[in-house]
Amino acid sequence: MATLLPPPKRVKVYHGVPEPEEAPQIQSPNIVVQFVAEDDGKSLAPAVSLPANVSREDLEVLVNRLTTRDDDPVPFSFHVALPAPKGSDNAPTRVTITKSIEADVLSNDKYPFTPEDIFVVHCAPQSVFRVRPATRCSSTLSGHSSPILCAAFSPTGNHLATGSGDCTARLWDLNTETPSHTLSGHKGWVLCVEWEGMERKLATGGHDGQVRLWDPKTGKPIGDALKGHSKWVTSLSWEPIHLNAETPRLASSSKDGTVRVWSTLTRRTEYTLGGHTASVNVVKWGGGGLGGKGVLYTASSDSTVRVWDTNGGKPLHTLKDHAHWVTTLALNTDFVLRTGPFDHTTKKPSSDSEAQSLALARYNKVLASTPELLISGSDDHTLYLWSLYPSRTGVSKEAKEEAVEKGGKLKPLTRLTGHQRQVAHVAFSPDGRWAASGSWDSSVRIWEGRTGKYVATLRGHVGAVYRLTWSADSRLLVSASKDSTLKIWDLKTYKIKTDLPGHEDEVYCVDFVADKIVSGGRDRVVKIWKN
Numbered sequence: 001m002a003t004l005l006p007p008p009k010r011v012k013v014y015h016g017v018p019e020p021e022e023a024p025q026i027q028s029p030n031i032v033v034q035f036v037a038e039d040d041g042k043s044l045a046p047a048v049s050l051p052a053n054v055s056r057e058d059l060e061v062l063v064n065r066l067t068t069r070d071d072d073p074v075p076f077s078f079h080v081a082l083p084a085p086k087g088s089d090n091a092p093t094r095v096t097i098t099k100s101i102e103a104d105v106l107s108n109d110k111y112p113f114t115p116e117d118i119f120v121v122h123c124a125p126q127s128v129f130r131v132r133p134a135t136r137c138s139s140t141l142s143g144h145s146s147p148i149l150c151a152a153f154s155p156t157g158n159h160l161a162t163g164s165g166d167c168t169a170r171l172w173d174l175n176t177e178t179p180s181h182t183l184s185g186h187k188g189w190v191l192c193v194e195w196e197g198m199e200r201k202l203a204t205g206g207h208d209g210q211v212r213l214w215d216p217k218t219g220k221p222i223g224d225a226l227k228g229h230s231k232w233v234t235s236l237s238w239e240p241i242h243l244n245a246e247t248p249r250l251a252s253s254s255k256d257g258t259v260r261v262w263s264t265l266t267r268r269t270e271y272t273l274g275g276h277t278a279s280v281n282v283v284k285w286g287g288g289g290l291g292g293k294g295v296l297y298t299a300s301s302d303s304t305v306r307v308w309d310t311n312g313g314k315p316l317h318t319l320k321d322h323a324h325w326v327t328t329l330a331l332n333t334d335f336v337l338r339t340g341p342f343d344h345t346t347k348k349p350s351s352d353s354e355a356q357s358l359a360l361a362r363y364n365k366v367l368a369s370t371p372e373l374l375i376s377g378s379d380d381h382t383l384y385l386w387s388l389y390p391s392r393t394g395v396s397k398e399a400k401e402e403a404v405e406k407g408g409k410l411k412p413l414t415r416l417t418g419h420q421r422q423v424a425h426v427a428f429s430p431d432g433r434w435a436a437s438g439s440w441d442s443s444v445r446i447w448e449g450r451t452g453k454y455v456a457t458l459r460g461h462v463g464a465v466y467r468l469t470w471s472a473d474s475r476l477l478v479s480a481s482k483d484s485t486l487k488i489w490d491l492k493t494y495k496i497k498t499d500l501p502g503h504e505d506e507v508y509c510v511d512f513v514a515d516k517i518v519s520g521g522r523d524r525v526v527k528i529w530k531n
Contacts, residue, residue, distance in 0.1 A: 028053040028102055029115040035063055038079075038124040038433070039369055039450070052102035052115060059097070063123055075126040077492075080105055080119060083112065093455055096492045097121070124433060127473035129344045132515045133488055134529035137502050139177040141526040143170055146189075148520030150509050154195045155339045156348075157513035159216055161202055162526055163190030169204045170526075171216055174516065177528055181219025185212055191233060196248060197241035197340035198355060201264070203250055205233030211252045211262065226262050228269050231255035237285040239310070241340035242359035243294045245352040249310075251296055253280035259298050261313065271313040278302040282329045285310070287337055287363050288372035288389045295388075297374060299326035305376050307388060317388060317410050324380035328426050332373040332449055335430035335472070336362045344472060366432060370450055375416075375435055377423035383416035383437055385452035414452035418445055425467050429474035434491070436477050438465030444479050444489065456494040460487055469512040478517055480510040486519055486529070500529055 034047040045066035054062075056078060064073040078097040095111060097104050101119055105111050113119070146165030153160055153174075160172040169183040169190045188207030195202055201222060202214045211226040211233055232255050239248035249270065250262045259273040259280055278301035289295035289309070295316065296308040305326055307317040331337070341349045341358035349355035374386040388410065421440035428435050428449055435447045444458040444465055463482030470477055476497070477489045484505055490497035505522035517529040 029106075031101060031106075031115050032118045033101070034118055034120050035066065035123055036120055038122040041122075044123060047118065052106055053100045055100050056097050059121070075128065077124045077126055079122050079124075080113075081122065093453065094122075098492050126475070127344075127431070129473055131471040131473045131476060132531035133471075133476055133498055134500065134515070134517045135498055135531055136529065137500070137527050138530040139526075139528040140502070141172060141177065141179065141528070142524065143179050143182070144168070144520075144524050144526075147522045147524060148509060148526060149189060149191055150193050151511050151518050151520045151526065152193050152195060153511050153513035153516070153518065154199045154216070155197060155342045156199060157516065159195075159199065160511075160518055160526075160528075161193040161195065161204075161216075162509075162518075162520055163193045163204060164524075165189045167206070169193055169202075169214070171202070171219060172526065174528075181216075183212075183214050183219060183221075185221055185225065186210060188232065192236050194236040194238060194250075196238050197338070197359070198245065198352075203236050203238070203252075205236050205252055207232040209233060209254065209256075211236065211250070211260075213250075213264065223267050226252075226260075226267060226269075228260050228272070229254040229256050229258065231279075234280060235282050237283045237296075239285055240287045240294065240337045240359065240363070241355055242287060242363045245356035245359070251283045251285055253283035253298060255279045257300070257302075259283050259296065259308075261296075261310070273298065273306075273308055273313050273315075275306055275315055275318070276300040276302050276304070278325075281325070281327050284329050284331055284334075284374075285337070286331055286372055286374075287333055288367075289316075297329055297331070299329045299376055301325040303378070303380075305329070305374075305386075319376070319384070319386065319410060319412070321384055321412055321415075322376065322378040322380055322382070324378050326376050326378045328377040328423060330375045330377075330426045330428050330435065332370065332428045332432035332435075333363060333366050334428055335470075336366055370432060373413075373428075373432070373449070375426050375428070375437075375452075377426040377437055379422040381417070381419045381421060381423065381439075383419075383423055383426060383447075383452075384412040385414050385416065385435075385447075386410070386412050416445075416447055416452050416454070418454060418457070419443070421464075424465060427468045427470060429470045429477075430472055431474045433474065434470075436468050436470070436479075438468045438479055440464040442481070442483075444468065444477070446477075446491070446494070458489050458494055458496075460496045460499075461485070463506070466506070466508055467510050469510050469517075471512050472514065476512075478510055478512055480507040480519055480521070482506045484521075484523075486510060486517070502527055 035044040079094040144164040150163040171181040173180040186206035209229040213222040282299040284297040305319040341355040419439040426437040446455040461481040467480040486500040488498040507521040
């Protein structure tokens, strides 16, 4: 009897088109992943075996589970460190995981990893809040009749002050985005504006060598000008709120080579710092120092950075490693020193004592993982990272002694090289994890904030980068340039996230508070940018 074969399988047809054959599914390889803390490289949990295509969001859930944070999950960013590049100064030193390890690392032939490797994934906790990136110019405010040289938001972001070459400073109402007061009194360009930490006073410094104090509510001057400098004032810095909430003092640096510390009560100079032999370009009032009483950092055209005791002005250190003018300084505590008791919750303290305790708690939170660090930038194309007071975080006496060479000269933690021209500005991110430097070579460089290790170069500007500012959540960086544009940078891809054109000439100043960016420059207009 002949064997009967089954009838052939009927092909399904949809509207006359045969059903497509299913492509065979490719299994994602399993990889071994070791999660470590970005701060100190310590393991967060034993190594685990995972499919390589596990998404970044699932990695975040896994790390929270492994570190028992189920009740209060924390957002994380992840990256895989790359081997040191050979012969390429501009190659990235890390791969940020944005999709999965398979998509970001294994599928890219540039990276020397295989599924057999153990992937060390560095985990960095992120802010629990997120700042929306600006995408449009919401206001163009005219009023100044000369280039705008400086701009600063108040600590809460409710007020804005700008200084100009027309010898005036202006206050702007950010609710209505209109001018509120014109501050007249200087006899020369207004070169710097600085808000007191509780927003009760505004200080301005001018080309006329005078420092003036203003009441931001009325726009009226508080007393006469503070006179003493013989040349123009280059920068201002208020005493931090966690050190003195009631009557914070004010420090001013000048082209005349001195720094003056003013009492806002007596309106007189408490003392003058006269150790520099050339123009003092920057003064910063730090919150650290021995005993946590605060120190003053000054940078000068005599190629040195000096550190001073704020009680009496005694010189503590002279840092002589730079070979040319030192033009910019940044502290990893700059953000909390500036914002004091005000955080992203927008709660306001009811008294000076409450403000001081809130500001101290925020400051100590930053110091819980790292001491107060300083970066200095110079016209010698380099930057130095300094840790002057490691004992604040319980470093042993032996380690502290190792930080100082024989003869008492303090060693920098590291030298940051790569810029091809003068360094114009350096700024730490609010969480202290990153530092960014802008240069006359039209580039921005990103460095690890705790070690100074090079991370990436951000290219896109076609003119000198004058100024940098970070968002409060440390996720966005904004640069202002001679090429008349602002650029917001994506720190996952190290590429431009948003280009903000609109200025007609060089942009000299930029500031970022809450979800607003302000910029000003040679075209004499203030622009406010929002999402």
